Amino acid sequence: MTGLMTPDRGKRYASDTIQQVQHRLTKSYTSAPRRTALFVFLGVLKALLLVSWLVSRQQPKSVSAVPTDIQQAQEVRKAIAPLASLHAAFSGKDAGARNQSFENIQNDILWRDTEGNVIQAHGGSVLFHEGVYHLYGEHKGGRTLPPGSGKPPSIVHRVDVIGVSCYTSTDLINWKYEGLALPAGQHSDLDPSKVVERPRVLYHEPTQRFVMWMHIDTGDYELARCGMATSPSATGPYRYLRSFRPHAQMCRDFTVFKDDDGEAYIAYSSERNKVMHVARLTQGYTNVAMTFTRTMVGLSREAPAIFKHRDIYLMITSGCTGWQVNRAEVYFARDPLGEWESLGSPCVSRSHMLRETTFYSQGTHVLPMPGQPGRYVFMADRWLPQALGMSRYIWLPLWVVDIPQAVESPLRGAVHAQQRSIKRNKFRSMRPGPTNMQSLPPVDVVVRWQQRWNLTVLDAPPPLCADLLRSQSEAVLRDGECAI
Ligand SMILES: *[C@@H]1O[C@H](CO)[C@@H](O)[C@H](O)[C@H]1NC(C)=O
Numbered sequence: 344m345t346g347l348m349t350p351d352r353g354k355r356y357a358s359d360t361i362q363q364v365q366h367r368l369t370k371s372y373t374s375a376p377r378r379t380a381l382f383v384f385l386g387v388l389k390a391l392l393l394v395s396w397l398v399s400r401q402q403p404k405s406v407s408a409v410p411t412d413i414q415q416a417q418e419v420r421k422a423i424a425p426l427a428s429l430h431a432a433f434s435g436k437d438a439g440a441r442n443q444s445f446e447n448i449q450n451d452i453l454w455r456d457t458e459g460n461v462i463q464a465h466g467g468s469v470l471f472h473e474g475v476y477h478l479y480g481e482h483k484g485g486r487t488l489p490p491g492s493g494k495p496p497s498i499v500h501r502v503d504v505i506g507v508s509c510y511t512s513t514d515l516i517n518w519k520y521e522g523l524a525l526p527a528g529q530h531s532d533l534d535p536s537k538v539v540e541r542p543r544v545l546y547h548e549p550t551q552r553f554v555m556w557m558h559i560d561t562g563d564y565e566l567a568r569c570g571m572a573t574s575p576s577a578t579g580p581y582r583y584l585r586s587f588r589p590h591a592q593m594c595r596d597f598t599v600f601k602d603d604d605g606e607a608y609i610a611y612s613s614e615r616n617k618v619m620h621v622a623r624l625t626q627g628y629t630n631v632a633m634t635f636t637r638t639m640v641g642l643s644r645e646a647p648a649i650f651k652h653r654d655i656y657l658m659i660t661s662g663c664t665g666w667q668v669n670r671a672e673v674y675f676a677r678d679p680l681g682e683w684e685s686l687g688s689p690c691v692s693r694s695h696m697l698r699e700t701t702f703y704s705q706g707t708h709v710l711p712m713p714g715q716p717g718r719y720v721f722m723a724d725r726w727l728p729q730a731l732g733m734s735r736y737i738w739l740p741l742w743v744v745d746i747p748q749a750v751e752s753p754l755r756g757a758v759h760a761q762q763r764s765i766k767r768n769k770f771r772s773m774r775p776g777p778t779n780m781q782s783l784p785p786v787d788v789v790v791r792w793q794q795r796w797n798l799t800v801l802d803a804p805p806p807l808c809a810d811l812l813r814s815q816s817e818a819v820l821r822d823g824e825c826a827i
Pocket residue numbers: 440442
């Protein structure tokens with residue numbers, strides 16, 4: 344979820360980021376010649392949304408919620424071509440009116456399962472087991488409640504806990520609903536009034552058991568614990584075990600990661616989200632080792648997603664801005680329990696806005712493509728705070744690029760060094776970053792925006808700025824990022 348704003352520093356970043364984003368938004372979308380047209384268009388759009396709501400009375404009330412201005416502007420921009428698709432998207436009926444292709448991943452519509460129901464797997468993760476992808480996520484198909492509701496009063500919009508849903512697929516596009524792998528209610532931690540977020544499942548080979556970890560909290564996010572459940576079957580049902588604070592430390596947004604050698608790790612936002620903690624899992628992945636690492640100290644990162652390329656560990660994180668979007672940063676380490684250092688934003692798009700806002704979304708998981716080293720799917724949530732169950736999934740191709748050494752390929756080496764250097768300086772102005780160029784690994788992480796795509800995209804070579812520079816005359820290096 345969620346970005347919890349930390350009381351001091353995190354909050355300042357948060358508001359800075361949103362102000363910057365809104366400033367850019369205003370600049371990009373309301374330049375003088377276009378302003379009038381846009382306002383007229385917005386008026387028409389709102390009327391359409393209203394009509395749509397009136398017509399489809401069986402839709403839940405929350406559907407008519409107007410998204411944040413950022414999301415709205417994004418939707419407006421997209422909608423200028425196919426207005427109907429936007430209208431359909433907000434009425435929640437797009438898949439009926441305009442059949443989902445089920446051959447491509449489409450990042451602009453509601454996703455439906457093989458029975459036509461809206462997929463409820465927010466803050467999700469995917470386990471690939473015996474040739475089948477298992478998608479786990481928060482079922483948010485209930486009414487969205489405003490901040491201040493519940494006991495203790497919630498600090499952000501929330502939906503009463505329904506449970507952890509599970510879907511299976513062999514192509515990442517057609518998903519069969521397997522039901523609630525862990526329904527609400529079987530333990531006080533799973534009471535509907537609680538918060539159950541970001542379920543992740545690991546397969547523990549020695550015991551042949553599936554272990555589900557999740558973030559358990561109260562609406563005020565003060566409980567801050569990790570919970571776990573196990574099952575002999577990937578799809579469940581899971582038996583809830585307990586929740587705890589690892590090393591007596593707060594655990595909010597988190598992830599678990601299983602290494603090639605069977606060791607597994609947990610990374611969680613701790614110390615009021617200011618510091619990331621990393622620890623090894625023990626006892627069949629149901630406990631944490633005595634020692635842990637404090638990293639990204641004072642940087643207020645959350646929504647961690649860990650993956651590995653060769654012997655390098657990578658972690659995509661978001662900032663802490665509640666349900667609002669912010670810029671992703673990828674960190675690397677040579678040992679999961681060592682120091683993690685920033686490589687800057689992995690997001691690549693022609694649009695500065697898309698890059699700065701992680702494509703209007705918050706990362707949740709990075710799925711390695713089986714048998715395709717360096718190829719991954721970046722999974723994120725485009726939260727709709729006032730209608731959380733309608734939040735969209737944004738899944739994009741991710742490459743880990745081996746950067747050729749300067750000696751092998753002077754041009755590529757130089758371009759990458761320049762790109763890295765600009766990125767690094769940009770970050771240093773905001774916060775301490777890596778100081779020694781030599782300590783950076785010979786990889787870069789690229790997530791490319793694609794509105795509609797399929798896995799054949801990952802068969803192609805990764806998009807490299809250096810290649811583009813060679814093939815195109817226009818400069819593709821802007822703001823220190825590759826504007827592909
Ligand atoms: C959409 O899919 C449904 C179910 O597969 C099918 O019955 C219907 O004809 C399709 N509609 C369109 C417009 O292709």
